[in-house]
Amino acid sequence: MQLSVIGSGYVGTTIAACFADLGHQVVNVDIDEDIVATINAGEPPIHEEGLPELVAEHAGENGTGRLEATTDYDAILDTDATFLCLPTPQHDDGRIDLSIMEAGAEQLGETLSTKDDWHTVIVKSTVVPGSTEDVITPAIEAASGKQAGETFGVGMNPEFLREGTAVHDFLDPDKVVLGADDDRALEDMHGVFDPLVDRTDAPVVETNTRTAEMIKYANNGFLAAKVSLINDIGNICKEFDIDAYEVADAIGLDDRIGEQFLRSGLGWGGSCFPKDTNAIIHAATEAGYEPPMLQATVEVNDLQPQRFLSLLDDHVDVADKRVAVLGLAFKPGTDDVRNSRAIPVIDGLHDRGADVVAYDPVATENMQQHFPELAYASSAAEALDGAHAALVVTDWDEFATLDEEFDTMENPVIVDGRRIVEPREGITYEGLTW
Numbered sequence: 215m216q217l218s219v220i221g222s223g224y225v226g227t228t229i230a231a232c233f234a235d236l237g238h239q240v241v242n243v244d245i246d247e248d249i250v251a252t253i254n255a256g257e258p259p260i261h262e263e264g265l266p267e268l269v270a271e272h273a274g275e276n277g278t279g280r281l282e283a284t285t286d287y288d289a290i291l292d293t294d295a296t297f298l299c300l301p302t303p304q305h306d307d308g309r310i311d312l313s314i315m316e317a318g319a320e321q322l323g324e325t326l327s328t329k330d331d332w333h334t335v336i337v338k339s340t341v342v343p344g345s346t347e348d349v350i351t352p353a354i355e356a357a358s359g360k361q362a363g364e365t366f367g368v369g370m371n372p373e374f375l376r377e378g379t380a381v382h383d384f385l386d387p388d389k390v391v392l393g394a395d396d397d398r399a400l401e402d403m404h405g406v407f408d409p410l411v412d413r414t415d416a417p418v419v420e421t422n423t424r425t426a427e428m429i430k431y432a433n434n435g436f437l438a439a440k441v442s443l444i445n446d447i448g449n450i451c452k453e454f455d456i457d458a459y460e461v462a463d464a465i466g467l468d469d470r471i472g473e474q475f476l477r478s479g480l481g482w483g484g485s486c487f488p489k490d491t492n493a494i495i496h497a498a499t500e501a502g503y504e505p506p507m508l509q510a511t512v513e514v515n516d517l518q519p520q521r522f523l524s525l526l527d528d529h530v531d532v533a534d535k536r537v538a539v540l541g542l543a544f545k546p547g548t549d550d551v552r553n554s555r556a557i558p559v560i561d562g563l564h565d566r567g568a569d570v571v572a573y574d575p576v577a578t579e580n581m582q583q584h585f586p587e588l589a590y591a592s593s594a595a596e597a598l599d600g601a602h603a604a605l606v607v608t609d610w611d612e613f614a615t616l617d618e619e620f621d622t623m624e625n626p627v628i629v630d631g632r633r634i635v636e637p638r639e640g641i642t643y644e645g646l647t648w
């Protein structure tokens with residue numbers, strides 16, 4: 215099929231390249247000329263494992279020609295279906311901000327006003343229940359002068375891609391959710407996903423747009439809550455001098471619990487869990503139900519960096535002392551620092567008057583935008599040299615191999631938020647929940 219993808223962020227770029235790989239002809243539409251030029255040169259505009267190979271294979275001079283990028287919305291007219299992959303950030307109070315989606319839908323509507331043949335629009339971005347029906351579809355209708363169901367239809371297909379493993383998650387999904395209130399849109403969505411479903415036997419869930427939107431929030435809310443619950447349990451374990459990881463390993467053997475997402479520690483960050491839990495809490499509250507479990511999920515997550523710092527306080531008064539922060543990315547395998555737990559940790563160290571030196575293998579540049587004045591080291595060894603304490607924030611593999619680097623510390627106190635450093639003689643090691 216001929217597909218267009220509006221937006222070249224983590225999701226848009228990944229799905230455009232993956233759909234090209236599945237045999238579709240794909241055009242990625244973005245307003246940013248640099249991003250468009252990068253893709254057309256055969257390179258991905260984001261750091262994502264497996265993506266450089268796919269973009270090089272399908273875009274650029276030596277590519278198959280199945281992937282192109284453009285700033286011109288009219289390119290959509292030659293395609294059968296358009297994925298809307300625009301950002302859905304949050305307002306200051308945590309409510310979802312649909313203005314970028316709405317503007318994109320209007321622009322898409324204006325473009326479609328000149329198209330007489332059928333066109334399917336697929337909302338991929340995470341939007342609160344009712345957004346497709348009440349905001350996005352009406353915006354397309356108003357701008358195109360057409361009615362949904364006549365010459366265009368709208369569907370909702372939530373994404374379950376993790377940053378760092380997005381290509382793998384797309385090409386080997388646990389499920390494909392197709393939400394549509396229109397048979398022709400649903401038929402086109404099947405056409406888009408058939409090559410993937412045939413290859414992987416992934417279960418396909420057919421539903422309406424509202425339910426598809428909710429499935430995404432339920433998925434992220436459940437996972438965020440799972441991590442917060444194991445953190446809650448982990449904090450109890452620490453009080454009783456019990457290793458929370460031993461407890462997690464045992465309960466994970468129960469199929470009803472499952473072994474994943476039981477790593478207690480500093481909690482969750484990134485662009486999804488924090489934004490999505492807030493958005494659904496606000497949307498639910500406005501609809502008449504204030505969800506206590508999801509509120510507690512956020513509360514526990516906010517607590518973890520504070521507990522982490524209080525463990526440091528038990529060992530060192532860090533005022534005017536050099537403290538190393540190891541890891542800035544919100545999780546390993548990405549340079550994304552959005553809502554990274556490193557941010558409240560560094561804020562807390564500043565409140566204590568510490569002289570912070572931070573290290574991350576790939577996320578320094580992004581964190582510099584957040585903390586421009588901070589000292590950044592080019593290696594963990596450099597950060598540790600002369601430090602009175604080290605705080606481990608991200609579970610990068612390289613931190614597991616640190617050993618004699620700790621010997622250069624002024625005072626070898628390690629507070630580990632991710633259970634990655636190997637405790638040994640000669641260092642004071644404190645785990646967050648173990």
Ligand code: UGA
Nearest residue numbers: 373374375376377441475476477481482483484486544545
């Ligand atoms: C998450 C979901 O896993 C994806 O399915 C979803 O598509 C995506 O959000 C989204 O909505 O776009 P992502 O934010 O990339 O993906 O990251 P995860 O790998 O899920 O990790 C989230 C956070 O939880 C990280 O900060 C991680 O360190 C933390 N975490 C995860 C734990 O603290 N403990 C665990 O056991 C697992």
